[in-house]
Amino acid sequence: MNIGFVGVGRMGANMARRLKDRSASGGYVTAVYDSNRKVATELAAELGCAAAQDLSEVTAESDMILTVVTDDNAMREIFSGTGDNLLKNARGKLFINCATISPQVHVDVEKLAKEAGAETLEACMASSMTQAREGKLYLMCGGKEKAFRKAEPILKELASTVRFIGKAGEAAKVKALVNMVMNINTAGLAEGLALGAALGLDLEMLRDVFSQTGASSRVLETDGEDMQNREHSCFFSAAHAAKDSGIALDLARTLGLDLPLARATKEQYDRPAPSFSAQAKFNAKMRRSCPAKPGLAT
Numbered sequence: 001m002n003i004g005f006v007g008v009g010r011m012g013a014n015m016a017r018r019l020k021d022r023s024a025s026g027g028y029v030t031a032v033y034d035s036n037r038k039v040a041t042e043l044a045a046e047l048g049c050a051a052a053q054d055l056s057e058v059t060a061e062s063d064m065i066l067t068v069v070t071d072d073n074a075m076r077e078i079f080s081g082t083g084d085n086l087l088k089n090a091r092g093k094l095f096i097n098c099a100t101i102s103p104q105v106h107v108d109v110e111k112l113a114k115e116a117g118a119e120t121l122e123a124c125m126a127s128s129m130t131q132a133r134e135g136k137l138y139l140m141c142g143g144k145e146k147a148f149r150k151a152e153p154i155l156k157e158l159a160s161t162v163r164f165i166g167k168a169g170e171a172a173k174v175k176a177l178v179n180m181v182m183n184i185n186t187a188g189l190a191e192g193l194a195l196g197a198a199l200g201l202d203l204e205m206l207r208d209v210f211s212q213t214g215a216s217s218r219v220l221e222t223d224g225e226d227m228q229n230r231e232h233s234c235f236f237s238a239a240h241a242a243k244d245s246g247i248a249l250d251l252a253r254t255l256g257l258d259l260p261l262a263r264a265t266k267e268q269y270d271r272p273a274p275s276f277s278a279q280a281k282f283n284a285k286m287r288r289s290c291p292a293k294p295g296l297a298t
Contacts, residue, residue, distance in 0.1 A: 002030040003154065004062030006055065006078055006086065007099070008043050009034070011125065012068035014132035015098075015158055020047045022135070022157045031061040055081075056088035064154060066096045066123075071243055072105045079109050091117030096151055098123050098139075100179060100244050103169035103251070110143060110168040119147040122168065123155060124175035128222070136160040142171030176251060179244035184265045185219040186241075193227050203228045242269035 005016045012034075019027050031050040034040040044051035052058045055078055058065055065086060069075050075097065078086050086095065095113060097106065097120060106122045113120045121143040131137050137159035141148050148164050155162045165171040192215065196206045207224045210216055225231075245266040252259050 001027050001064055001154065002062045003027050004031040004033070004052070004058040004065040005029065005068070006033045006058055006065060007068035007070075007074075008032050008040055009068065010129045011098070011132050012066070013039075013043050014129050015066065015068070015137075016043065016047060018133055018135045018158055019154070027064075027154045027157060031058045033058045054084045055086045056084055059086050059088060059090050059093055062093065064094045064096060064151065066098060068098045069101075070099065070240075072101050075099060075101050075105050075109065079112055087112060087116040087118065093118045094147060094150055095120045096123050096155070097121070098125050100124060100175055100240075100247070101172065102247050103172040103176070106142065106172050107169045119144065119150070120168070121147045121151050122171050123151070123162075124171045126175065126178050127159075131160075132158070139163065140165050140171040140174050142166055143168045172247075173251060176244065176248040179241070180248035180259075180262050180265075182219060183241050183245050183269065184261050185217045186223065187265050187268055189217065189219050189224060190227060193224070238269045242266055245269065 003019060005012050008016060012032075016029050016032060020029050023029070029047050029049050031052045032040050032044050032047070033052040033055060034043075037051075037053075041051045050057070050061055052061065067075070067078060067086075069078060079095075080087070090113065095109075095118060097109065106120070110120045121141055124140045124142075125132075125137050126140065127137040135158055138161045139155055139159040141151075141155070141162065141164045144167075145164065152162060165174055189210075192210070193203055193206065196203055207220065207228060210220055210224070245262055249259060249262055249266060252262070
């Protein structure tokens, strides 16, 4: 099966590398595309595939196309943009959409693809770049079960867990909640460690206590040591965190629900400066390298 990628930033590029490594299993990366032409060209040279100049070229070169784009607007543009888009001559093709976007956009794209004689599947990722490279993603899928079964062998090369949630939009709802809770946990952990440091506590001891009590979380496991060591290379920006929490808040609003913790956390991600003084002392360097991502830094 020929596979194309649209959006080859940190996650998309590592997913493509993983499938290149596993090509003997039946998937061959034939074309990559990115709005940053240089990124696409360099990855294509590394993988030995085409660096498509047009979206329609990716569709022409591929049976299955994985998309990893930034937001709702980018997703709508690649599928319905004037002139060039992925649905040109797309009959029989399968699009697997991995970005964190609004559930309704997945529903709309599924409809557009059906009109073009193609299929779509959302495969929402709850994982990191390292997991993408190692084929250990956690994928939550939504769409037609027939499309899921067709994509499943390739998805299993990319993920340690592949879970079918339901119809189009349903997996995106779950992913929005995952990121909403993760963002709250990240902000809470940053504030807890910052206050601990301000109190003169040993942060190694504090992290150990957190890990064995109700303060434990997956964020503590993945980010706690980096927070303590003031290591904040930007792998997941505050802009993306704010966008993802915003998706969950929009869903809540449609139901007439108020989520005060999610709302307060999003406000912190949106702000150019932290709102808590204990956090402020640690955020200056981090905010220069990765604006508005909560955490500790010197």
